[in-house]
Amino acid sequence: MKIAVFSSKSYDKESLESHNNGIEFKYFDATLNKDTVQLAKGFDGICAFVNDHLDADVLHVLAANNIKIVALRCAGSNNVDLAVADQLGIKVYRVPAYSPQAVAEHALALILTLNRKTHKAYNRVREGNFSLERLSGFDIYNKTVGVVGTGKIGSIFAKMMNGIGCKVIAYDAYENDEMKKLGIEYLPFEELLKQSDIISLHCPLTPETHHLINKDSFAHMKDGVMLINTSRGALIDTKDAIEALKTRRLGYLGIDVYEQEEHLFFRDLSESVIADDMITRLISFSNVLITAHQGFFTSEALSQIAITTIKNINDFAAGVENANEVAVEA
Numbered sequence: 001m002k003i004a005v006f007s008s009k010s011y012d013k014e015s016l017e018s019h020n021n022g023i024e025f026k027y028f029d030a031t032l033n034k035d036t037v038q039l040a041k042g043f044d045g046i047c048a049f050v051n052d053h054l055d056a057d058v059l060h061v062l063a064a065n066n067i068k069i070v071a072l073r074c075a076g077s078n079n080v081d082l083a084v085a086d087q088l089g090i091k092v093y094r095v096p097a098y099s100p101q102a103v104a105e106h107a108l109a110l111i112l113t114l115n116r117k118t119h120k121a122y123n124r125v126r127e128g129n130f131s132l133e134r135l136s137g138f139d140i141y142n143k144t145v146g147v148v149g150t151g152k153i154g155s156i157f158a159k160m161m162n163g164i165g166c167k168v169i170a171y172d173a174y175e176n177d178e179m180k181k182l183g184i185e186y187l188p189f190e191e192l193l194k195q196s197d198i199i200s201l202h203c204p205l206t207p208e209t210h211h212l213i214n215k216d217s218f219a220h221m222k223d224g225v226m227l228i229n230t231s232r233g234a235l236i237d238t239k240d241a242i243e244a245l246k247t248r249r250l251g252y253l254g255i256d257v258y259e260q261e262e263h264l265f266f267r268d269l270s271e272s273v274i275a276d277d278m279i280t281r282l283i284s285f286s287n288v289l290i291t292a293h294q295g296f297f298t299s300e301a302l303s304q305i306a307i308t309t310i311k312n313i314n315d316f317a318a319g320v321e322n323a324n325e326v327a328v329e330a
């Protein structure tokens with residue numbers, strides 16, 4: 001099998017090659033979109049990541065170039081038009097779980113950093129500034145944490161917060177018995193917004209969850225609430241989040257994902273002019289912490305992504321059924 005790997009970085013190459021057993025991978029830095037799709041010519045399949053853009057136009061060009069498989073190196077498949085892929089006979093595979101712990105731990109890191117301002121303390125001390133002025137935080141212990149989506153990542157995150165001594169409440173269309181056994185109460189969405197001191201998003205991006213957090217949801221939240229998003233950027237209406245930060249309804253914002261991240265993340269733009277005014281406005285707030293989609297980024301997760309991706313491709317080649325194939329309904 002000849003596979004074109006899009007959006008590939010040094011660590012993708014390293015992890016895929018260290019588990020490879022005969023697949024011919026060619027690595028492209030380029031993000032897959034209508035301008036780069038011709039790079040897939042001559043390959044049997046493509047391997048893509050979160051910000052590769054597999055809309056109908058791109059999929060038609062892939063099909064015309066005899067691409068038969070899309071192997072996603074991620075869990076979410078919101079960047080693929082699955083109905084069109086199905087019509088064109090292109091099979092789509094994903095990596096449903098690599099390290100849910102990694103993402104849950106990153107959500108916790110965002111909370112602790114935002115609260116105790118360790119990122120600011122680090123810089124201060126390096127400059128010989130040992131003052132504690134404006135570094136005070138709050139006890140996480142005993143606070144109410146609202147978890148939206150208690151699947152693989154959300155349930156691990158809920159257990160972590162439970163362990164710290166928080167009151168954990170949850171919202172999900174499907175209630176998880178393990179959570180209920182821990183005493184975690186499921187509430188309607190609005191009620192979760194009203195009661196939470198910290199809200200963490202762990203549901204997938206679907207048409208239903210697009211801008212789940214918007215002007216109306218901010219209106220239900222406590223003043224000074226902390227909002228964490230390690231799931232997908234478009235769960236939050238960024239424009240409304242900026243307004244909520246300006247009115248101080250939103251006290252802290254920690255995001256590992258951003259609505260327009262495909263134009264920014266995974267690149268060094270430090271010498272460029274950033275044209276995205278919303279991200280620059282977000283960066284300007286002292287109570288906003290942004291990481292560039294690194295929740296998954298641990299050695300364990302990279303290995304698991306490589307192992308599962310290679311198995312998905314080999315199973316496809318051998319015609320073996322594989323539960324990681326994404327169904328159109330997804």
Ligand code: NAD
Nearest residue numbers: 076149150151152153154172202203204230231232295296
């Ligand atoms: P999962 O499928 O195990 O869990 C998702 C949960 O969300 C399920 O329990 C589902 O019932 C629930 N859900 C669906 N629609 C909902 C809605 N409208 N409201 C509330 N809950 C809803 O997924 P997971 O493995 O826990 O991953 C969650 C998300 O994390 C993924 O969709 C992906 O977008 C994101 N993710 C981010 C990173 C990162 O690096 N930051 C890495 C992996 C995954």
